[in-house]
Amino acid sequence: MSITDSRIFDIFRALDFSAVVDILITTYLIYKIITWIKGTQAEQVAYGILIVLAITQVSDWLGFITINYIFRSIMTVGVLALVIMFQPELRHALTKLGSSRYKIFNMNKFSGLFGQEVSTEAIKSGIAVIIDTLKELSATKTGALIVMERESRLTDIINSGVYIDAKISKSLLLNIFYPKTPLHDGAVVIGRDHMRITSAACLLPLTQNKNLNPSLGTRHRAAIGISENSDCIVLVVSEETGVLSYAIGGRLSRFVDLKTVEALLTDTLVPVTEKKSWIKAIGGDNNER
Numbered sequence: 001m002s003i004t005d006s007r008i009f010d011i012f013r014a015l016d017f018s019a020v021v022d023i024l025i026t027t028y029l030i031y032k033i034i035t036w037i038k039g040t041q042a043e044q045v046a047y048g049i050l051i052v053l054a055i056t057q058v059s060d061w062l063g064f065i066t067i068n069y070i071f072r073s074i075m076t077v078g079v080l081a082l083v084i085m086f087q088p089e090l091r092h093a094l095t096k097l098g099s100s101r102y103k104i105f106n107m108n109k110f111s112g113l114f115g116q117e118v119s120t121e122a123i124k125s126g127i128a129v130i131i132d133t134l135k136e137l138s139a140t141k142t143g144a145l146i147v148m149e150r151e152s153r154l155t156d157i158i159n160s161g162v163y164i165d166a167k168i169s170k171s172l173l174l175n176i177f178y179p180k181t182p183l184h185d186g187a188v189v190i191g192r193d194h195m196r197i198t199s200a201a202c203l204l205p206l207t208q209n210k211n212l213n214p215s216l217g218t219r220h221r222a223a224i225g226i227s228e229n230s231d232c233i234v235l236v237v238s239e240e241t242g243v244l245s246y247a248i249g250g251r252l253s254r255f256v257d258l259k260t261v262e263a264l265l266t267d268t269l270v271p272v273t274e275k276k277s278w279i280k281a282i283g284g285d286n287n288e289r
Contacts, residue, residue: 049082091229118195120270126168126195127265131258133173134237134244143239144177145187145219147202150268152230158189161202168197176200179239187222187234205229207250216252223247233268235261 052071059068083090130146137144147154162183166172168190176183176197186201204222212221223234228250236245245254246261253260 045082049078052078118193122195123269124266126190127262127269129168129170129173130235130265131262133170134235134261135258136170136174137177137237138242138244141239141242142174142177142179142237143184143219144173144235144237145204145223146173146235147187147189147204147226148233148235148265149189149192149198150231150233151192152232153192154189154226154230154232157187157202157204157226158191158199161186161189161199163199164197166197168195172197177237187226209250212252220245220247220252220254224250224252227251233264 052074056068056071056075059071134144136142147157173188175181176188178184183201187204188197189199189202190196191198205225206218206221207225207228209224209228212224217238217240219238220236223236223245224247226232227234227247231249234247236247237243238245243254244256244258244261245252246256246264247253248264
């Protein structure tokens, strides 16, 4: 056995259970960080950071004292700069972490939009109203942007619009998005704690993703932007084509039909126990057949 093979064998022999877990967790965190910054401005910044680290290490190996000192000084003061430059990505990451924690420790609570204060019947009724409204908005090619709040609070977004706090209805939504009304140019937010329209004409942040289709308009870019920074569901109707789309987790799905949207809202909002009862009512479990 060569010296190199012997060293590799010693390294693997020294690994215990905690070391393996440590490596797996670290690998997972690195993977998640890469997925979070991919396609954003932070991706290019990350490449720059890797270059700075490489130059710092190489200059140390080669004995370039001045260059090494300069780049080490940059790294020392660069922590604050990183926090500033990565602020959207850090906020997104912390939001995702907070949402995950909520779901882990509240498994019996609603995993959907409205929490425990809204009955299942109210949720299903609200979904039906939204689907019916989307059908007419699409047929008339009326642009619309509906944000459905989930675990992440959208207080800043709600405050940027006109506070309504009204019962969700087809006639109200159609009136809001009618092109000649003052509230049509913006998003409607449906609150997580009640089946009501919280606010209208809300301003949404635009996505900074440079890899999107150039044909996407402001409405779709706003839908992606808010879904990048929270766990909300955003429903979009194109005013040019009437095409339905939805954004969730920073990803936009276009050219979807009403059944797809209804299935998404049902899977997201309806409690698990209730969905199981629907399955039994339709045909029973597979074990019963």
